[in-house]
Amino acid sequence: MSNDALRARYASVLERVAAAVAAAGRRPEEVRLVAVSKLHPAEDVAETAAAGQVDFGENYVQEALEKRAFLRERGLCADVRWHMIGHVQSRKAAQVAGAFALVHTLDSVKLADALERHMPDGAVQPVLIEINVGDEPQKAGVPAAEAAALAAHVQEKCPHLALEGLMCLPPVFDAGEAARPYFARLRRLRDALRAECGLPLPHLSMGMSGDFAAAIAEGATIIRIGTDIFGPRPPKK
Numbered sequence: 001m002s003n004d005a006l007r008a009r010y011a012s013v014l015e016r017v018a019a020a021v022a023a024a025g026r027r028p029e030e031v032r033l034v035a036v037s038k039l040h041p042a043e044d045v046a047e048t049a050a051a052g053q054v055d056f057g058e059n060y061v062q063e064a065l066e067k068r069a070f071l072r073e074r075g076l077c078a079d080v081r082w083h084m085i086g087h088v089q090s091r092k093a094a095q096v097a098g099a100f101a102l103v104h105t106l107d108s109v110k111l112a113d114a115l116e117r118h119m120p121d122g123a124v125q126p127v128l129i130e131i132n133v134g135d136e137p138q139k140a141g142v143p144a145a146e147a148a149a150l151a152a153h154v155q156e157k158c159p160h161l162a163l164e165g166l167m168c169l170p171p172v173f174d175a176g177e178a179a180r181p182y183f184a185r186l187r188r189l190r191d192a193l194r195a196e197c198g199l200p201l202p203h204l205s206m207g208m209s210g211d212f213a214a215a216i217a218e219g220a221t222i223i224r225i226g227t228d229i230f231g232p233r234p235p236k237k
């Protein structure tokens, strides 16, 4: 995509996000936009960062690290914060631990332990627990009923992980208001978990291109937008 087209799309997303935040009676600083750049070239990340975007989300560990290296070598995007929003296999934990501002997709005790083991001394990795909010059999994320046990494990056994909230991908895609009950469910689960474990759990990572307004209305603090900023994704090679 041309840089002009990319900047226009980005500006339009910022406007629509601001409108949704205002419509929900919330303050702009309560909602952080993560630009989801998976499968898009590092040049588009650099251009969007030059336009002022700080947070970028990637789904694949290798691609994320390669893009980060590409930008670093060119002295670009020193301020960029990288988010891991895709499934992380435990055997990749060494590459992920400490490499991302936030890991949105903690989904097992095994992964928590693997990340914990690979964290450098004195460092802390912020994480969110991914909840399978639609109780779909094949979907990533822990069932809502198991969230408290995983949270307790992180709290008790993983001093190098900081649990900051919950993330979800609802079963309906690009369906706007239809996703809203799932966002409400994630918020209620977070509130219950907060009371149970005593952590503040400030973050709800929910809402994508097709449904971010509904997510913001239900309390999202982090929205993850790819297509509306970068255009349709090229196929994964």
Ligand SMILES: *Cc1c(COP(=O)(O)O)cnc(C)c1O
Residues within 6 Å of the ligand: 036, 038, 059, 085, 086, 169, 208, 209, 210, 224, 225, 226, 227, 228
């Ligand atoms: C790809 C992806 C997004 C972005 O989705 P769009 O519909 O392109 O905005 C958000 N969250 C996760 C977890 C993703 O994998």
